[in-house]
Amino acid sequence: MNKKQLVVKLSGALNLSKADAERTFDTITNTILDALKGDDSVKIAGFGTYKVAKRKARVGRNPRTGEQIQIAASQKVKFLPAKALKEVFNK
Amino acid sequence: MNKKQLVVKLSGALNLSKADAERTFDTITNTILDALKGDDSVKIAGFGTYKVAKRKARVGRNPRTGEQIQIAASQKVKFLPAKALKEVFNK
């Protein structure tokens, strides 16, 4: 399912126009992103937690040539599913 | 930031009551979950992709006693941040 299909579903479920449904959805993702940018984690009970994980610099390898390369430290967004979410998929 | 705080922000940004904002948010998470339950992945351009990852059975260990235990195969929800998301945090 891509974003367009999701928006169509939301439009029906929320009784909004597609344009409004999309704006609503974008507002939510932007709000979450803003919090993450401020180095805050976003905890959604029953769904999961978004947090920014810091990754240290390390030595990697180009699998094509085999040569070693230096990989810089970086940050990425991590999503940790809530307990309730795991249970849904494991029974 | 927890769910309550997020709902307050959404309520302001979307000009909805808190109750409506929460209902809207829940509708979205439920829609995503339903797709995942149907073994479909949810791809949100500019944000990321939710997908169900299957994890193989393996041998684990009880850290308290040290004894080996068999861990069953399981499934969990994975979130893969979109390229745009990584860039936000790495410059």
Added chain:
DNA sequence: TTTCTATATGCAAATACTGCATATCCAATT
């Protein structure tokens, strides 16, 4: 208040990560 979640522990196995080419797929513009 009562339920949920993070944390901490040791350790084996699974998985992520890197560059890059190709194939596929999506979003937006025409």
Added chain:
DNA sequence: AATTGGATATGCAGTATTTGCATATAGAAA
């Protein structure tokens, strides 16, 4: 509705990182 530019999936090798187990406690959320 069709085209196109951009984003993502895949495969590869080897190492770094993560995962997940049991369980109690502390802290936060409903």
